[in-house]
Amino acid sequence: MRLTPEEDQMLAGKFGRATQKAMEILVALGTIYGAERMLPVASVQVSGVSYDNLGEAGLEFLDEMAENGGRARVLTTLNPAGMDVENWPALGIDAEFARNQERILAAYAKMGVVTTCSCTPYLFGNLPRFGEHVAWAESSAVCFANAVLGARTNREGGPSALAAALTGRTPDYGLHRDQNRRPTLTVQVQTQPQGTRDFGALGVALGRAIEARQSKDIPYLRGIRRASLEELKSFCASLATYGGLALFHMEGVTPESGLHAPPDETLTLSRADLDSAIEALNAAAGEADFVSLGCPHLSLAEIQRLAERLAGRRVRKTFWITTSRPVKRLADQMGYTAVIEASGAVFAVDTCCVVAPIQGRFKTLVTDSAKACYYAAAKNGFATRFLPFDEVIEEALR
Amino acid sequence: MKWRGRKIAAGVAEGEALVTKMGVSFYGGVDPQSGCIVEKGHELEGQSIAGKVLVFPTGKGSTVGSYTLYRLKKAGLAPAAIVNAEAEAITAVGCIIADIPCVDHIPIEAIRTGMKVRVDGGQGCVEAE
Numbered sequence: 001m002r003l004t005p006e007e008d009q010m011l012a013g014k015f016g017r018a019t020q021k022a023m024e025i026l027v028a029l030g031t032i033y034g035a036e037r038m039l040p041v042a043s044v045q046v047s048g049v050s051y052d053n054l055g056e057a058g059l060e061f062l063d064e065m066a067e068n069g070g071r072a073r074v075l076t077t078l079n080p081a082g083m084d085v086e087n088w089p090a091l092g093i094d095a096e097f098a099r100n101q102e103r104i105l106a107a108y109a110k111m112g113v114v115t116t117c118s119c120t121p122y123l124f125g126n127l128p129r130f131g132e133h134v135a136w137a138e139s140s141a142v143c144f145a146n147a148v149l150g151a152r153t154n155r156e157g158g159p160s161a162l163a164a165a166l167t168g169r170t171p172d173y174g175l176h177r178d179q180n181r182r183p184t185l186t187v188q189v190q191t192q193p194q195g196t197r198d199f200g201a202l203g204v205a206l207g208r209a210i211e212a213r214q215s216k217d218i219p220y221l222r223g224i225r226r227a228s229l230e231e232l233k234s235f236c237a238s239l240a241t242y243g244g245l246a247l248f249h250m251e252g253v254t255p256e257s258g259l260h261a262p263p264d265e266t267l268t269l270s271r272a273d274l275d276s277a278i279e280a281l282n283a284a285a286g287e288a289d290f291v292s293l294g295c296p297h298l299s300l301a302e303i304q305r306l307a308e309r310l311a312g313r314r315v316r317k318t319f320w321i322t323t324s325r326p327v328k329r330l331a332d333q334m335g336y337t338a339v340i341e342a343s344g345a346v347f348a349v350d351t352c353c354v355v356a357p358i359q360g361r362f363k364t365l366v367t368d369s370a371k372a373c374y375y376a377a378a379k380n381g382f383a384t385r386f387l388p389f390d391e392v393i394e395e396a397l398r
Numbered sequence: 399m400k401w402r403g404r405k406i407a408a409g410v411a412e413g414e415a416l417v418t419k420m421g422v423s424f425y426g427g428v429d430p431q432s433g434c435i436v437e438k439g440h441e442l443e444g445q446s447i448a449g450k451v452l453v454f455p456t457g458k459g460s461t462v463g464s465y466t467l468y469r470l471k472k473a474g475l476a477p478a479a480i481v482n483a484e485a486e487a488i489t490a491v492g493c494i495i496a497d498i499p500c501v502d503h504i505p506i507e508a509i510r511t512g513m514k515v516r517v518d519g520g521q522g523c524v525e526a527e
Contacts, residue, residue: 024407024494025490025491025495028406028407028490028491028494029490031404031406032406032486032487032490032502053462054465055465057430057465057468057469057472058462058465060468060469060472061465061468061495157487157488158461158462158464158465159464159465160491
């Protein structure tokens with residue numbers, strides 16, 4: 001790789017041991033993936049925040065990087081933590097876990113990382129522009145950044161994203177390069193999905209189909225006339241979870257779709273394909289005991305809708321509302337929080353049902369998120385019900 | 399025998415080779431408390447990688463595996479060095495953060511378990527006898 005004089009100095013340790021280690025990581029990745037140079041990045045989103053995922057080893061590593069002078073050189077935001085930072089006792093989080101989680105956040109804060117703890121940084125100020133290079137972890141946000149915003153990022157892991165933050169660089173390979181962003185497969189969608197659950201189901205059907213092809217396809221979707229911010233957020237999370245995808249194009253919806261002609265090879269998805277994806281995630285037989293909305297984190301519009309539906313009513317199940325701290329503050333200001341909490345629903349800010357330590361606490365999750373269904377089953381062994389947004393709320397009230 | 403491959407993580411180390419034709423997943427596949435391979439059906443299942451020059455084609459599994467290598471190192475249970483046919487991100491990042499020398503692009507089929515192996519990560523050199 002050709003490095004600039006400043007990058008060479010980072011590698012030589014002129015900016016301290018943490019920056020040196022960060023540059024060593026990026027050079028190794030650049031070597032493995034054939035990059036010829038580093039690119040400056042506009043922002044970073046770091047994963048590896050929940051103590052449930054990181055453990056003691058990850059925490060020690062972060063402490064070491066912070067102690068050794070690691071400082072973020074660009075705007076860097078954080079993935080969800082394992083608990084609501086301000087209100088963890090209400091979620092049944094034990095004190096030792098909370099202490100360790102706080103140590104992780106303190107290490108990040110010491111490095112100048114903005115400790116927002118959310119999978120939707122693009123909703124509150126970490127919003128890359130079209131064509132901008134960034135280094136993001138968090139698979140749903142990676143997909144959103146590449147596809148919906150037209151920014152450029154590979155799917156970073158926790159340490160490589162942190163390395164990008166401490167150096168302001170990422171190696172130039174993969175989705176940073178034009179030729180690797182071209183669509184390879186046309187996907188003709190014969191139905192207009194409606195709402196977050198439907199778009200999640202589309203992500204399951206398409207993700208599974210692409211995984212079965214054992215290819216690294218970039219799909220070009222046709223036939224979808226409209227998709228809201230919330231629908232795209234849901235679709236990105238699902239497509240990344242079920243197919244490992246980091247980029248798609250959607251004709252007339254995503255900004256790069258106009259740059260490409262649809263590939264010849266075509267896959268067709270029908271209403272029946274979406275319905276069978278829904279059925280598979282909606283198979284729980286027993287009574288649900290856990291309801292959650294906010295995977296990915298809820299937007300302000302979703303919280304407003306939730307408040308309207310819950311006004312003057314009483315929920316009868318454990319109901320977690322997961323969102324980012326900045327969006328929650330707006331909900332407070334608008335009075336939505338008071339209405340929602342009066343119903344008995346609980347805000348689980350900074351966290352979500354995927355990363356919180358809830359193994360063994362529930363049996364059946366009800367959600368509108370295909371991604372949440374995946375982790376509920378794989379990580380926690382929960383059965384799932386997969387319903388549209390409004391029906392999830394009704395289920396909590398039942 | 400001596401080969402020159404690619405430098406992945408710097409540092410010099412020596413040890414007895416532990417060789418497998420199978421991929422290694424550090425997260426879930428290696429017990430961080432004992433340093434033993436615990437993946438069911440793995441040809442090294444039950445064997446300790448501590449202090450060995452671990453030779454395998456390529457890494458696999460969750461990216462959290464990088465932190466497992468770091469944890470093994472802190473516990474004194476990490477491999478002395480890693481030699482791969484083709485390194486991938488999890489192993490490479492794990493070796494860098496844990497200061498474990500790592501070299502790839504080596505004809506690993508020539509290395510047998512029990513050989514004495516010296517790895518110079520900075521030079522990308524591997525010697526076996």
